[in-house]
Amino acid sequence: MNDGVTSAIRQVPKRLHYPLDVMLLCVRWYVAYPLSLRDLEEMMSERGLAVDHSTVHRWALKLLPILEKLFRQRKRPVGRSWRVDETYIKVNGRWTYLYRAVDKDGDTVDFLLRAHRDKAAARRYLEKAIRYNGEPGTVTIDRSGANLAALDNINSRREQQIKIRQVKYLNNIVEQDHRAIKRRTRPMIGLKKF
Template identity: 65%
Template sequence: MLSFKGMRFPIDVVLVCIRWYVAYPLSYRHIEELMEERGVSVDHSTINRWAIRFLPLIEKLSRKHKCRVGTSWRMDETYIKVKGVWKYLYRAVDKEGKTVDFLLTAHRDMAAAKRFFDKAMGENGTPEKIAMDKSGANKAAIDEINDNRAVSIIVRQVKYLNNIVEQDHRAIKRVTRPMLGFKSFRSASSVLAGIELMHMIRKGQFSIDGATAISFADQFYALAGQVRLA
């Protein structure tokens, strides 16, 4: 469970603010205004600090409740602007469109691709097949992984197979677009963890008691280990 010890604001205010930020295409100033309308005065910079501090922790807590994904993956990268420079968000979904994993990296090369695959396989097990684009770096990363395996992962570099992950990027970009880029790599990584978490909640990827009967918002609060106050 997260510790909110020493917080000046109630837990439910913190969680509502950070959930809004990663669930909808809003800026921190938009959320400041929305909270003001509800009689809560909280500065946008405070909301920013909450997001950076708590979102990666909630996403980490959520992993133990995540349902298993399939063994046929579609992997691709998309671009995220950090301090005016494009960085790379590696992502994979299974053939049903369920999110496998994600990783923000500074570079787009074999080492970055290998880090992504190591993370994804460490959390989700080894896939039987991976579809990807014609990137030589991504293929080289899988080749290195296969060199140490008795049974090789099948690699398919066929563009149409990757349509599903390319389409899935749009849900992430829809939320990040109004943010107009991130001020630091840490803030980008933290917020993207929250955006990916909300996207997975919407796709029904978590095993939560009564999940089919509760809202996406309450699933987020449940994964944070908290009960939303009325």
């Protein structure tokens, strides 16, 4: 493991009494696969480790912000042709909107969870994605008026215009990628906090 990653993770409070590799393994499995916390508790007990599901949840809360920051620093550049769309997921029993973009190769550009599906939410998402990943040459969207209005607003303030394509079937890459998000959140029975 990289020394920078190890030193950043070791900053996590010392009251987490498990080996770092066990904590990272549980957190990785939790976010990468459609496993519930209780599934992970059972998997660890089969391996001889008594880990409660709430402990794994605390590890995720402590480690994921650190890992996200480190991974964002080392993220590979994404392509300049983006497919942008939003999907809905439940957070604490209420439907919210997860804005996502993938490049033409299917690599995730960025994501943002918002309470509303409107121009302001779409603009905030696009500005965040551009800030962290650079300007796209082309953005493909579906027939969403909010995404179009947000892109028009962003283009009105730019010298170099972002090309907008509103072609329903060119967005299939991101539409299919939504399935993976739904598959991961289903065992969680929705997210608990916004």
